[in-house]
Amino acid sequence: MRVKVGVNGYGTIGKRVAYAVTKQDDMKLIGVTKTKPDFEAYRAKELGIPVYAASEEFLPRFEKVGFEVAGTLSDLLNEVDVIVDATPGGMGAKNKALYEKAGVKAIFQGGEKATTAEVSFVAQANYEKALGKDYVRVVSCNTTGLTRTLSAIGGYIDYVYAVMIRRAADPNDAKRGPVNAITPSVTVPSHHGPDVQTVIPINIETSAFVVPTTLMHVHSIMVELKKPIEAKDVVDIFESTTRVLLFEKERGFDSTAQLIEFARDLHREWNNLYEIAVWKESISVRGNRLFYIQAVHQESDVVPENIDAIRAMFELADKWESIRKTNESLGILK
Ligand SMILES: NC(=O)C1=CN([C@@H]2O[C@H](COP(=O)(O)OP(=O)(O)OC[C@H]3O[C@@H](n4cnc5c(N)ncnc54)[C@H](OP(=O)(O)O)[C@@H]3O)[C@@H](O)[C@H]2O)C=CC1
Ligand SMILES: O=C(OP(=O)(O)O)[C@H](O)COP(=O)(O)O
Incomplete structure (x- = not known):
């Protein structure tokens, strides 16, 4: 059919x-x-x-x-x-x-x-x-990005705190800004945390800021751990998680600009990066807290x-x- x-x-x-x-x-x-x-x-x-x-x-x-x-x-x-x-x-x-x-x-x-x-x-x-x-x-694109990586480590999560740095407009959207400002979502939590909870039942708080870029969103994520895990194990988990890719600053992925260039190099239609991009070096564990940084291609994930x-x-x-x-x-x- x-x-x-x-x-x-x-x-x-x-x-x-x-x-x-x-x-x-x-x-x-x-x-x-x-x-x-x-x-x-x-x-x-x-x-x-x-x-x-x-x-x-x-x-x-x-x-x-x-x-x-x-x-x-x-x-x-x-x-x-x-x-x-x-x-x-x-x-x-x-x-x-x-x-x-x-x-x-x-x-x-x-x-x-x-x-x-x-x-x-x-x-x-x-x-x-x-x-x-x-x-x-x-x-939403940000909620999808959060849910993909957080559901992969769900068993370790006690509480998540995440800050969303949101792109101001899509590349095709000439009417929107900001052009020279940072706009906070002054209501905390932003809609993303409650939205993640409509998909997976975890404790999560989020705040969000719109910045003058069109390429991608970036998330800074901190997880209070329920049980111990080492950074290398989180790397292994993300490596085996579908629609999540690890990128290394060491290999020239300094910013969202290189992530989009990577999608262009793949000859992806509209330079779509369907996968959530996690910076490998950002994955770190300090005490009972796990940190990582990821980017979301809002037009395609x-x-x-x-x-x-x-x-x-x-x-x-x-x-x-x-x-x-x-x-x-x-x-x-x-
Ligand atoms: N852009 C993003 O980053 C993401 C968006 N979303 C969500 O996806 C949805 C769509 O967003 P997005 O694609 O960005 O929006 P766009 O503005 O790019 O596209 C929406 C389209 O809807 C059409 N439209 C406008 N009015 C009407 C109408 N009365 N009836 C039918 N079609 C109409 C317009 O078509 P026309 O050109 O013909 O006027 C327009 O191209 C929203 O819910 C958004 O939150 C989710 C993830 C990421
Ligand atoms: O789903 C999106 O973002 P969001 O997860 O921040 O709501 C899309 O990037 C659309 O956001 P927009 O409503 O700011 O165009």
Whole structure:
């Protein structure tokens, strides 16, 4: 069976998920929505992806320039088994009624509240919870990054304190800042700690700061340990954890700039770094505290999670078979 997939919201996340769907042998991309006939809409068409207007109200924009759409979102919903909602944060919850009415399963992204879906999802942490579900939320990029590494060392965690240094905007997003400021999330905890708890039951507090960069987010993580572990054992655990890669400053990975260059050198589409990048030298244990620093490519780390969520919702594969298939199809290194 090939699951028929639609993508509502063909932006940073939506276009990458659409691409990933085309790489799966058990899924078929039926179409994507656009609100306007900009270069992304024309590029989708060139790629042979049917483009639907995101709603009837947007049709005149397409008609005006003679851009032929395949229909509107309601037509797309009639064609698909599942819709991946990658519209701006908060819009997914409003769209849910449309999906319910059409009897279509839906995946929401991290900009939506946990209550929008039946389960909040990170494949390697709780794949089974999404089996057969109708509404799943793939948690935010930072939450996904935290959950990947923390679930790997879950048995050692007493309490986690993490500071998120968040990129201000995506490279394509010219409207956002800050340009010359650091913006704290003045509410502590930031949404990330409580969000991790929607996936794995650990003690965690987080704070977050937005800084003027577009490349990646960086996390400084401190874990109070429940039982002793040595740094070299944490290295071994991360080395055997899927979608987590260790990078060494010693080899020239001084900053997020080199991590992105590494993804470019791999000829990854859009220089996606699907894996969470942990600096090996940063892994250290002092007394009962473990420290490490990791980076998250916000544009791409949630993409494999969307693919695994589809497999779980349609019970197409068990957890490790799904992760294996997704990793192989996207060239994820391990
Ligand atoms: N960017 C990131 O770093 C990450 C984002 N997320 C989450 O993913 C979700 C999407 O974010 P992101 O991809 O960055 O957002 P973008 O702004 O890049 O893309 C959203 C897209 O939604 C489309 N859109 C706008 N209005 C409507 C509408 N009324 N109906 C349908 N589509 C509409 C726009 O398409 P059009 O061009 O046609 O107007 C736009 O391209 C959010 O929940 C976000 O929190 C999660 C992880 C990381
Ligand atoms: O999910 C993300 O970040 P978050 O985990 O800090 O909420 C994405 O980078 C989107 O964040 P944005 O809402 O600042 O664009």
